[in-house]
Amino acid sequence: MGKIRVGFGFDVHQLKDQHPFILGGVKLEHHSGAYGHSDADVLLHAICDALLGAANLRDIGFHFSNTDNRWKGISSLVLLQHVLELLKEKGWAIGNIDSMICLEAPKINPHIPEMKKNIAAAAGIDEDDISIKATTNETMGFIGRQEGVVAYATCLIERV
Ligand SMILES: Nc1ccn([C@@H]2O[C@H](COP(=O)(O)O)[C@@H](O)[C@H]2O)c(=O)n1
Numbered sequence: 001m002g003k004i005r006v007g008f009g010f011d012v013h014q015l016k017d018q019h020p021f022i023l024g025g026v027k028l029e030h031h032s033g034a035y036g037h038s039d040a041d042v043l044l045h046a047i048c049d050a051l052l053g054a055a056n057l058r059d060i061g062f063h064f065s066n067t068d069n070r071w072k073g074i075s076s077l078v079l080l081q082h083v084l085e086l087l088k089e090k091g092w093a094i095g096n097i098d099s100m101i102c103l104e105a106p107k108i109n110p111h112i113p114e115m116k117k118n119i120a121a122a123a124g125i126d127e128d129d130i131s132i133k134a135t136t137n138e139t140m141g142f143i144g145r146q147e148g149v150v151a152y153a154t155c156l157i158e159r160v
């Protein structure tokens with residue numbers, strides 16, 4: 001086996017009423033949604049940061065500034081594709097990704113297969129190499145009050 005590295009990513013976005021909610025590239029039916037410069041997909045942003053961190057390539061805001069109109073409203077699946085190109089240029093391939101979404105509602109479990117499919121397609125990896133999990137915050141804090149959504153991700157990358 002060649003050189004391997006691990007990475008870690010975190011993201012948080014505010015939830016606003018009557019706003020689209022995109023998570024893992026899936027549009028969720030919900031009364032509120034994540035707000036940001038892009039489509040505010042916290043799961044994909046955490047995954048992008050884990051991958052960039054593993055490759056020591058700074059972070060998502062360094063590559064895709066939230067003051068740059070090119071990224072306004074953009075699908076974070078496109079950002080993930082860009083991140084993959086950056087990793088490839090440095091000779092890295094993804095081993096696996098694990099992630100956790102912290103969200104009070106709606107339930108994420110029914111959407112996980114579609115999220116995995118979207119991420120696998122954008123990152124060019126097997127669905128089996130992507131794990132997505134979810135937890136509520138047991139009604140506590142800003143997540144519990146449904147004011148925000150958080151995601152964490154870890155990954156392993158290997159030299160090809
Ligand atoms: N937004 C969410 C939150 C949780 N889940 C699933 O429910 C299980 C129980 O959640 P607790 O926070 O009460 O431990 C959790 O393990 C997930 O499987 C979900 O789908 N969507």
Ligand SMILES: C[C@@]1(CO)OP(=O)(O)OP(=O)(O)OC[C@H]1O
Nearest residue numbers: 036037038040060061064066071
């Ligand atoms: C994705 C970017 C760029 O559009 O903006 P946001 O959608 O606001 O997301 P965030 O995780 O706050 O910052 C990263 C930015 O690069």
